[in-house]
Amino acid sequence: MSLRSILGGSNRVRKSTKKSVAKKSESTPSPSSSSLAALPRRKPGTQQRKRSKFDEDDDNDLFDDKLDDYGLVRALRADLNLRDTSQAVLYIRSHMFSPIPEQAPGMNSTRIAEVLNYRKRMPPIVTISHIQTLLLSPSAVEREIAELARSGFLRKVVVARRGDIGETVVLSTDFEQMIKDSTSLDEKTKSSLITFLKEHPGTQTIGRNALRESEIEQLIRAGFITSHLTGVTHHGSMSNTMNLYSRPEDKITLTSIDIVSKQPTGSLGAVGGDGALHRAGGSGGGSLSVSGRGADAVEMKLAVPGNGTFLKLLSSALEHLVSLLGKSRFREAPETVLRDRWDGGVAKEEARYAAKRSRGEFAGILPGQTRKWRQFYGLSFDWVLQEAVGSGLVEVFETRSVGRGVRAL
Template sequence: MSLRSILGGSSRVKKSTKRSNTNLSNSTPSSSSWTSSLPRRKPGAQHQKLSKGNQQDDDDNDDLFGDKLDDYGLVRALATDLNLRDTSQAILYLRQHMFSPMPERAAGMNSTRIAEVLNYRKRLPPIVTISHIQTLLSSPSAAEREIAELARAGFVRKVVVARRGDIGETVVLATDFEQMVKDSAALDEDTKDRFIAFLKENPGTQMVKGGTLSASQISQLVRAGFITSHHTGLIHHGSMSHTMNRYSRPEDKITLTSLERISREPTGTLGAVGGGGALREAGGSGGGSLGGSRLSVATPELELAVPGNGTFLKLLSSALEHFVSLLSKSQFHEAPESVLRDRWDGGVAKSEARCSAKRARGEFAGLLPGQTKKWRQFYGLSFDWVLQEAVGSGLVEVFETRSVGHGVRAI
């Protein structure tokens, strides 16, 4: 007997095609039916949302897990150039490193804006704040003594803007100041020669005595910006600006009767400026006797100035305020120097790292330098220069962390 006869016919097992198709259609939905229930989005929408969210998370996670930085002591000198030995070298170094170089490619600025930035830099006076010089040298007191000696010798010229605190005390090389006088188109030759002769005869002075120059010469120098009228009268506290309050000394912003005003009087006493009731008689609400002599307003005095000093101070004060505001983004108002540098640059470094592949292919991607506040408002002001200026002004301090480099903390 054969095997086929035992199994009762064919040895093959046949599937029911009709039944299997029916079961599949009843139990499992087709591909078109289950995909139709999913939400429809554009192909790049989800990727853009994720990349934007990741970028925001990166900016929020700059606090290094919300912990304070380790502090192993303040950094005494911020100079990275070991060749800086004296004040003259520090002045030249600060003037050369005030601005970042113009980007060679993909600057994000047209030719008109580039010319505007370069002309703005050229118009700034060649001055440096004294507090900035002290941050580069190891001994601030030694730098202060050296500046005084150089001023008496006629090598540098000290120019002070009243009621601006540390940022108002600046120095300029005497040769640069004389060159500015020679290049001024608002002065005639007689005024230039007489003024330069006065500067050489009085190397350490900041005031211009009456009778030294004629009235027409003084008028020309005032219009050109080399002489200003320093009024020693009283200034109402309410008229002070926010920037003046931030950088002014305490004696300049507590009362109307400032120490500067008293020190300029012959006797150097409070009675020389109206007595104890001067504040009330001037319209203030302070204490003191209601009687006494009336408050007299002193005559203006002429002092040396540098053309463009107001533009310099405006740029400096706005840059310092923005610099301090960058530290306020951190929980403890402190951040590693590398993180703060990236914030000052506008996050261009992160953008270039994320979009390096697209840039290699010549495609537009990321944030261009010309679109950041560093270039739009501050004309490419260098981060290191602003950091040193902030330390010298007493707004921040730099300390060693031993883990993430230097740390910067707002005071």
């Protein structure tokens, strides 16, 4: 069979003519403009994707995979001149709050005065866990704090059932100045307390015979002394915030394990003491009254006025920071993204309305409208992050691509 006969067959593909194309176009009608307008319009280069539960905010799905982890950050200090505990205490106190914006703060003069007065009433205390996050060796910080407390340079104040955030330190000079400036104490009570503190630099408790009854009552009302029953935790009065930072023995039982472990073997105190079943919620006989337990069961500890305000602000800020990490898929985010979330997205709005702000037209989100200023009075992001790391709620690690990452534990 020749090649000519093969190519000349009926199956040969022939080139279409103009007439056939015209007939074909006449047979198939073209879509009208009205039908085209009814079709859904889509921007070029965009694709629709299924909305998930993590798409509550615009920046939740910036990272569809976990961040690269190249090791934890050992110290979060930004100032390399920090070498000891005293410098860390001053640094933490000076960097607790962010400065009030000079232009367009979003707050009137009354609100600005409230913020400044709230900051002024904040006690000059620092948590020990915060100091440990700034310095390289936590054990060295503990030894240095113990040495400074014995020498009278600073004083350690512990609030029960608050975990790490309840262990704080205050400089002795600041504590004495608070005693002198108190309007609830008379001059004799002030001098008696200052003399007692100088004679007992490392103590955290005050005996009933150290001061007079009238002076103790004044100090309790002023907030310099707290009294409670030893070995008893009032579990019914503990809130959810307190349960988050309280130790295991305070969450599980009303009898302190620390107190029970120090009692002699075979004694009544080794099993919780008199009325332990009653304190645990049972039907056993017992009483929580001071008269039933004796005067020695009441323990008086040194306290700092305003410590409750400090702990309330700190605990609510830590919970909010962890909730911001919960918006991400893997409960982790770059530090820059988390900082922007804490600030309320003000940085994005400033870049978006830069031209209007240059003309004096203040558009977008103002700082005073964010939770950072409405609820936390301008609490600094770096300060809260360091507290969260010290409390064991988050950890900071290196990514080598997007800076440092923050992960909730």
